[in-house]
Amino acid sequence: MSTGAPRSAADKPDHQRPEHPDFWCKRFAEGTTPWDAGGVPPEFAAFAARQPAPLATLIPGCGSAWEAAHLARLGWQVTALDFSAEAVARARTLLGDAAVDLACADFFTWQPIRTPELLYERAFLCALPRKLWDDWGRRVADLLPPGGLLAGYFFVCDQVKGPPFGILADQLDALLAPAFKRIEDAAAKDSIAAFAGRERWQVWQRR
């Protein structure tokens, strides 16, 4: 019998809860992936090209893993992880025999074998419900050593309903500034429709 009371997020089925792998598995399985850039975004390609030496890189929430494939082609050591088995299957197909350490794992509980020098962010933070943002901030700070880099794309806007969940500039600063110094910040040049005009390329250095 229905009480007529509004359903809380916890009452929703798993495939409607973005904090659950089933949400993403359903979308990958259906081919509904409007966040997928279908390649490597230009600021990140330029960033990788200008590094004097390869950086051991971690890509959480890698989805199709276009960037992991690119970095592996450059000879970088890359770990890509995603908690959706469907996403990992798609990444595996795309990666072929590329030398990428690909894991099906939850970013918040996964244990690294080696310390990353670079953590790449694209459409991962904005995929997380806001209640997980503080955990994300702590986790990226814990994973990177002093001098390590967090680089990528942030969905900076006031879009409440998501995913993608928009983050305000002040909120992003509050999450990262205690442990990081921002060293690059620019409007993304070639965003796909889902993020157009609201995406920033940023690089943060671990203090």
Ligand SMILES: C[S@@+](CC[C@H](N)C(=O)[O-])C[C@H]1O[C@@H](n2cnc3c(N)ncnc32)[C@H](O)[C@@H]1O
């Ligand atoms: C919007 S998609 C972005 C995928 C990819 N970064 C891209 O740019 O195309 C978000 C991805 O994060 C993954 N994800 C969400 N929460 C996760 C978690 N706690 N641990 C690992 N992966 C997670 C989802 O399965 C999904 O593949």
